[in-house]
Amino acid sequence: QVQPVESGGGSVQAGDSLTLSCTTSIRTFDGYGLGWFRRTAGTEREFVAAINAAGVSTDYADTIKGRFTISRDNDKDTVYLQMNKVKIEDTAVYYCAASPLSYCTGSACYNFWGQGTPVTVSS
Numbered sequence: 001q002v003q004p005v006e007s008g009g010g011s012v013q014a015g016d017s018l019t020l021s022c023t024t025s026i027r028t029f030d031g032y033g034l035g036w037f038r039r040t041a042g043t044e045r046e047f048v049a050a051i052n053a054a055g056v057s058t059d060y061a062d063t064i065k066g067r068f069t070i071s072r073d074n075d076k077d078t079v080y081l082q083m084n085k086v087k088i089e090d091t092a093v094y095y096c097a098a099s100p101l102s103y104c105t106g107s108a109c110y111n112f113w114g115q116g117t118p119v120t121v122s123s
Helices: none
Strands: 005-007 010-013 018-023 033-039 046-051 058-060 068-073 078-083 094-097 117-122
Touching: 005 094, 018 046, 018 094, 018 117, 033 068, 033 078, 046 068, 046 078, 058 068
Parallel strands: 010 117
Antiparallel strands: 005 018, 018 078, 033 046, 033 094, 046 058, 068 078, 094 117
16 A cells, blocks of 8 residues: 555653664655654644655754654565663654655655654653
């Protein structure tokens, strides 16, 4: 199915590491820009990270810059979000998204969204 499917969420302690994965059966996966977003209860969806189709350009939200890394494996049709030194404020549902544009950092250009995977960070 085209809809991205996230995995890897869970409960961790502050300072731990966690890796989220997202796969999709988009036929031309290697032509799509990919992104991660997150949402906490009562807030708008927030941009986290984006990576271009070739996997050589990335962008990050200031709140996670230096701690999270986005990467992709076009042979496996998978995008990852490596989360290091997580903080309590990183608690959210994390969503993977795919854009027909080769690079997209705004939610409006993403056509396909996953159902989300929850991440809970405790002290």
